[in-house]
Amino acid sequence: MLGINIGVDMGTTSIIIYVEDKGIVLSEPTVAAYRKSTGKIAAVGKKALRMVGRAPKSIEVVRPMKDGVISDFTAAEHILRHFLQKICGNMVFKPNVMICLPAQVTNLEKRTLLDLATSAGAARACLIEEPIAAAIGAGIDVTYPKGIMIVDVGGGTTDIAVITMGSMSVSKSVRNAGNALNESIMRQIRRERDILIGELTAEKIKKKIGCAYLREAELAIEARGKSYITGMPVRFEVTSTEVFLAIREHLESIAEDVRSVLESTPPELAADISESGIVMTGGGSLLHGFDEFLAKKMNIAVRVAEDPVNCVAKGIGKVLKNMEMLVNGGYIFKTRDDIRGYSDYTDGLLEGQ
Ligand SMILES: Nc1ncnc2c1ncn2[C@@H]1O[C@H](COP(=O)(O)OP(=O)(O)OP(=O)(O)O)[C@@H](O)[C@H]1O
Ligand SMILES: [Mg+2]
Structure with missing residues (x-):
C-alpha cells in the first residue's frame, strides 16, 4: 500500500x-x-x-x-x-x-x-x-470474550462502553465532560462573586484545585477576571470547595450514566467487569479523585489508564x-x-x- x-x-x-x-x-x-x-x-x-x-x-x-x-x-x-x-x-x-x-x-x-x-x-x-x-491504547487485549468497561472522559463527551471480542456490547455517549465542568465553574463564580472569568481561566482552576470530593484541607489559588458590576479587572482567590460545588452535579450525572450502562450489561460481562474493574481514559479522568469517586459509587475497582490523554x-x-x-x-x-x-x-x- x-x-x-x-x-x-x-x-x-x-x-x-x-x-x-x-x-x-x-x-x-x-x-x-x-x-x-x-x-x-x-x-x-x-x-x-x-x-x-x-x-x-x-x-x-x-x-x-x-x-x-x-x-x-x-x-x-x-x-x-x-x-x-x-x-x-x-x-x-x-x-x-x-x-x-x-x-x-x-x-x-x-x-x-x-x-x-x-x-x-x-x-x-x-x-x-x-x-x-482507548481500551487498546490502555494496553488491554480487547479480542477475548471478556467484558471490559471503558469510561473515556474527554472535553466534549464522556463515552462509556462495555467491550467484548473487539466490539462494543453496550455503550452510551453523553455530552457531559471537561468543557461542561469549565462552564459550571464560570457560572458559579459569576453567581457567587459577580465576577466573569474566561474559559481558559476556568480550565486552569479546574486542573489546579478541582477535585471529585470535598477536600479536607481546602486549597485556594489566585485567579483573574472582570467584575460583573463595575466592569473592572479583578484578582480574587478561588477555593477548592467552590470548584467542587460547581462541578459536583456533573460528576454525579456521569456516575449515574455509568450505572445505567452497567444495568443494561449482560450478566456474564457485568461479572467480568466487577472482577477486573473499570478503566478510565481521556483528559477528564485526571480530575483529582475522580477514580475513587466512581469506585465508591459503583462499588467496583476503578483505575485511570497510564497516559490517559x-x-x-x-x-x-x-x-x-x-x-x-x-x-x-x-x-x-x-x-x-x-x-x-x-x-x-x-x-x-x-x-x-
Ligand atoms: N488534570 C486535569 N484535571 C481535570 N481535567 C483535566 C485535566 N487535564 C485535562 N483535563 C480535561 O480533559 C479534557 C480534554 O480531554 P481529552 O484530550 O481526552 O479530550 P478530547 O479527546 O479532545 O475530547 P472528546 O473526546 O470529548 O472529543 C479537557 O476538558 C481538560 O480540561
Ligand atoms: Mg477524546
Missing part, C-alpha cells in the same frame, strides 16, 4: 496524530482562528488557542469539534489539512488516515468524518470507535499495524467515491487481530 498510515484522534479539545512506526508526533488544540474579512485562516492549534477570549473583532476563533462531532466542517478541514501537510509535506504519496469517532454517532456523522479526512488530504480514510481505541491515539496506532490485513479484508480504507451508501465502517475492524 502506498502512503504512510496515520492515526488521528480529532477530539473536542485536542488533535493527536500518530504516525505508524514513529508514535505520537503531534498534539495540538483543536482550535482555528479566521480573518473575518477574507475568511482566511490566521492560526491553528496552539497559536489559535492563545487567542481564545483575546482575539480582536476582525478575527473569529472557533472550536470546530463540538460534543465529539464536527460542527464546523471548513475549520476542521483546515486544521487537519494543516497538520497532515506538516507531517507529510514532502512525501510523494498521500497518507492513509484512520480517525476515531465517539461511541454513538449517526451514519451521517460517520460519513462527514470520512469526508473530512479525504478532503483534508488523505488518500484513503477509515474510522474506529473511540472507546475501542493519549490512549485513543496510541490505540489507533496499534490498530494501524494491522492495516494491510484490514484493507485486504475489504473492511476499511474507502476512497471518497466509496463513502456513499457504506453503512458501517467499523464492522469487522478488529477481526483477526
